[in-house]
Amino acid sequence: MKLKGAQILIKMIKEEGVDTIFGYPGGAVIDIYDALDKTPDLRHILVRHEQGAVHAADAYSRAKGTVGVALVTSGPGATNTVTGIASAYMDSIPIVVFTGQVPTALIGNDAFQEVDIVGITRPCTKHNYLVKDITKLARTIKEAFHIARSGRPGPVLVDLPKDVMGAMTEFEEPGDIDLRSYKPTYNPNMKQLSRVVELIKEAKRPVIFSGGGVVLSKASGELVKLAKMMNSPVTASLMGLGTFPGSDPLWLGMLGMHGTYRANMSIGNCDLLIAVGVRFDDRVTGRKDKFASEAKIVQIDIDPTSIHKNVEANCPIVGDCKNTLELLNSMLESENPADVCGNPEERQAWLDQIAQWRATSPQRYEQKDDVIKPQYVIDRLHKLTDKNTIITTEVGQNQMWTAQYYLFDKPNHFITSGGLGVMGFGLPAAIGAKAACPDKLVVCVAGDGSIQMNSQELMTAIESNLPVKIVILNNRYLGMVRQWQELFYDKRYSYTNMERAPDFVKLAEAYGAIGMRTDKVNEVEEVLKKGLACEGTVIMEFIVEREECVYPMVPAGVAITEMLLV
Amino acid sequence: MSNQKHILSILVDNEPGVLSRIAGLFSGRGYNIESLSVAQTAENSFLSRITMVTVGDDHIIEQITKQLHKLINVITVNDLTDKKYVQRELMLIKVNAKPEQRAEILRIVDIFRCRVVDVGPEHYTIEMSGDDGKIEAFIDLLRPMGIIETARTGLIALPRDKKKSK
Numbered sequence: 001m002k003l004k005g006a007q008i009l010i011k012m013i014k015e016e017g018v019d020t021i022f023g024y025p026g027g028a029v030i031d032i033y034d035a036l037d038k039t040p041d042l043r044h045i046l047v048r049h050e051q052g053a054v055h056a057a058d059a060y061s062r063a064k065g066t067v068g069v070a071l072v073t074s075g076p077g078a079t080n081t082v083t084g085i086a087s088a089y090m091d092s093i094p095i096v097v098f099t100g101q102v103p104t105a106l107i108g109n110d111a112f113q114e115v116d117i118v119g120i121t122r123p124c125t126k127h128n129y130l131v132k133d134i135t136k137l138a139r140t141i142k143e144a145f146h147i148a149r150s151g152r153p154g155p156v157l158v159d160l161p162k163d164v165m166g167a168m169t170e171f172e173e174p175g176d177i178d179l180r181s182y183k184p185t186y187n188p189n190m191k192q193l194s195r196v197v198e199l200i201k202e203a204k205r206p207v208i209f210s211g212g213g214v215v216l217s218k219a220s221g222e223l224v225k226l227a228k229m230m231n232s233p234v235t236a237s238l239m240g241l242g243t244f245p246g247s248d249p250l251w252l253g254m255l256g257m258h259g260t261y262r263a264n265m266s267i268g269n270c271d272l273l274i275a276v277g278v279r280f281d282d283r284v285t286g287r288k289d290k291f292a293s294e295a296k297i298v299q300i301d302i303d304p305t306s307i308h309k310n311v312e313a314n315c316p317i318v319g320d321c322k323n324t325l326e327l328l329n330s331m332l333e334s335e336n337p338a339d340v341c342g343n344p345e346e347r348q349a350w351l352d353q354i355a356q357w358r359a360t361s362p363q364r365y366e367q368k369d370d371v372i373k374p375q376y377v378i379d380r381l382h383k384l385t386d387k388n389t390i391i392t393t394e395v396g397q398n399q400m401w402t403a404q405y406y407l408f409d410k411p412n413h414f415i416t417s418g419g420l421g422v423m424g425f426g427l428p429a430a431i432g433a434k435a436a437c438p439d440k441l442v443v444c445v446a447g448d449g450s451i452q453m454n455s456q457e458l459m460t461a462i463e464s465n466l467p468v469k470i471v472i473l474n475n476r477y478l479g480m481v482r483q484w485q486e487l488f489y490d491k492r493y494s495y496t497n498m499e500r501a502p503d504f505v506k507l508a509e510a511y512g513a514i515g516m517r518t519d520k521v522n523e524v525e526e527v528l529k530k531g532l533a534c535e536g537t538v539i540m541e542f543i544v545e546r547e548e549c550v551y552p553m554v555p556a557g558v559a560i561t562e563m564l565l566v
Numbered sequence: 567m568s569n570q571k572h573i574l575s576i577l578v579d580n581e582p583g584v585l586s587r588i589a590g591l592f593s594g595r596g597y598n599i600e601s602l603s604v605a606q607t608a609e610n611s612f613l614s615r616i617t618m619v620t621v622g623d624d625h626i627i628e629q630i631t632k633q634l635h636k637l638i639n640v641i642t643v644n645d646l647t648d649k650k651y652v653q654r655e656l657m658l659i660k661v662n663a664k665p666e667q668r669a670e671i672l673r674i675v676d677i678f679r680c681r682v683v684d685v686g687p688e689h690y691t692i693e694m695s696g697d698d699g700k701i702e703a704f705i706d707l708l709r710p711m712g713i714i715e716t717a718r719t720g721l722i723a724l725p726r727d728k729k730k731s732k
């Protein structure tokens with residue numbers, strides 16, 4: 001069968017089970033768009049900025065647990081994707097980004113809209129390709145999807161010269177992908193695993209620490225089972241929120257710079273730390289030599305470079321989180337259950353100690369009746385929505401309050417730019433999540449600063465009929481930066497004041513969305529209820545306390561047990 | 567942990583851009599490249615062997631090795647440092663050779679078993695190979711004559727055992 005390059009591209013994307021892609025056309029991809037026009041069974045969502053396409057593909061991937069796809073033109077279209085790709089790279093999200101490129105004959109000539117996007121994205125992709133030969137097209141695309149989703153997932157970019165897309169060739173099925181230089185280790189070393197069993201049996205004060213790897217390998221069920229068997233408390237990184245139910249008594253809350261007091265104290269005092277799918281980011285560890293300094297550390301991760309990178313593990317295990325936990329659980333099941341969950345008195349003493357930390361320094365805020373506290377809005381949002389709601393965030397205080405006060409019960413329902421922390425992520429991410437899960441309620445929690453970074457995507461939500469709910473916590477500041485200025489720079493609020501802002505209600509209306517606003521404490525619930533119940537896309541703006549800080553907080557470079565409390 | 571010199575023998579796909587991925591990894595993560603030599607292998611034209619000399623403590627070398635492995639185009643990474651291996655480097659050195667210096671230079675060339683490959687009215691170009699100790703010693707001996715310029719290939723190495731290095 002003879003096919004055009006563009007048709008091969010679309011055929012291969014569909015064969016990967018992708019039903020929706022996010023993109024923006026241009027000269028170099030006009031052949032692809034011409035072919036897309038004849039492909040009604042592959043939905044294309046037209047974004048309003050290419051960065052939005054990549055964030056949407058990222059969130060689509062996370063909400064659905066599959067690979068997300070973005071398609072953009074050469075030159076400026078390609079460079080506009082870089083921030084989105086870097087964010088997906090930091091968070092290990094499987095996406096494939098297709099960029100148009102000038103015709104092969106012009107590459108290297110500084111042609112119109114030519115940019116070396118393969119060179120530019122080399123350090124922020126898991127891998128990337130320039131396809132110069134149409135006979136290698138199908139195979140390269142298949143490889144790209146394979147690499148994106150397997151092992152430690154990540155973004156892959158495929159650069160497609162215009163002439164390759166326009167050319168015809170006899171289509172050949174590429175067959176199975178077997179890369180001799182790329183063989184991720186899925187199955188753990190069994191000897192190491194039996195060491196973990198022994199460590200668990202010896203532990204008096206265990207903590208399980210769950211990260212984004214648990215979401216990616218869909219290992220949440222196994223993690224919960226392990227915690228129950230061990231009767232062990234569980235904490236998580238920002239990326240791991242939802243892998244253990246926030247409503248469970250064993251839940252410690254988030255760990256790290258803005259983690260709970262009890263989570264951070266537990267790490268400082270535990271004697272066994274089982275870290276699953278985490279990379280010990282500096283926002284989690286604080287001062288590294290004081291991190292879990294009394295504990296034996298077991299680290300389970302599919303990526304060998306994550307091991308011994310930031311924290312020395314006593315018992316490192318390279319393997320897929322799900323496979324490894326499954327095996328570990330079945331080994332523990334053949335042990336005496338009383339050995340696995342520790343000596344009852346010792347374990348109770350540990351849990352009591354944690355309860356005491358919680359009682360003395362709970363995560364807290366005080367809502368008086370004058371000004372709305374941002375935490376209160378998140379608290380109410382949590383109460384008014386069910387656990388199937390997908391929450392995306394922007395970046396800054398709004399993101400941290402969401403992480404703290406919205407108790408997630410399921411993985412894949414909290415979508416945030418964790419590693420890169422990109423302002424402008426939340427709205428396009430909400431649109432991507434809605435495209436993946438049209439039956440779910442999708443809420444974007446935003447700051448007044450961040451929402452302005454990709455607010456053009458309101459048009460995408462409206463045009464593509466992907467209604468999302470946007471909650472703006474408007475403190476008229478770049479709040480998180482202001483917080484650092486307050487605490488560490490003598491309150492010199494240099495260029496963080498955002499009092500001059502658009503009228504967000506009118507902004508919503510300008511795009512054809514619904515806008516609501518309140519600055520009254522007693523209207524918060526009502527606005528949320530009304531806004532969430534609306535059919536379409538809604539902005540709910542809450543004028544909140546201007547100088548509220550996110551607490552607790554661990555100053556940079558300090559041990560995580562040395563927290564600034566409220 | 568002390569900094570130590572490591573010789574890494576890296577087998578990669580012989581494709582455009584691979585060297586830049588490796589160089590980018592080193593610059594992006596702040597690792598050192600002391601020397602680097604690359605060429606297609608004779609046993610398989612789809613592969614290239616990179617021999618790299620790098621410096622770091624055990625922790626850094628572990629990360630370097632693992633990060634290299636993680637690159638899709640890297641097939642094997644072999645740290646030769648604690649193994650038995652042979653190493654060579656090739657150098658071309660252009661040195662002043664006035665008539666009164668020539669006999670002395672030729673004596674040194676003879677002792678080091680290397681060759682004069684180009685002769686000018688007032689200079690010699692000498693080809694020499696050896697491990698880095700031998701090359702440094704040779705340079706030191708010629709320095710008084712006045713070294714005009716040198717080109718070195720960087721170290722290459724292979725393990726001594728018969729097995730193909732994986």
Ligand SMILES: Cc1ncc(C[n+]2csc(CCOP(=O)(O)OP(=O)(O)O)c2C)c(N)n1
Nearest residue numbers: 396397398421423447448449450478479480
């Ligand atoms: C693209 C980008 N630029 C700058 C920053 C630095 N930054 C981090 S948080 C923040 C403030 C965000 O302000 P806002 O969206 O109003 O959220 P708030 O902290 O007030 O809730 C800034 C500027 C960033 N994370 N991303």
Ligand SMILES: [Mg+2]
Nearest residue numbers: 447448477479
């Ligand atoms: Mg703000």
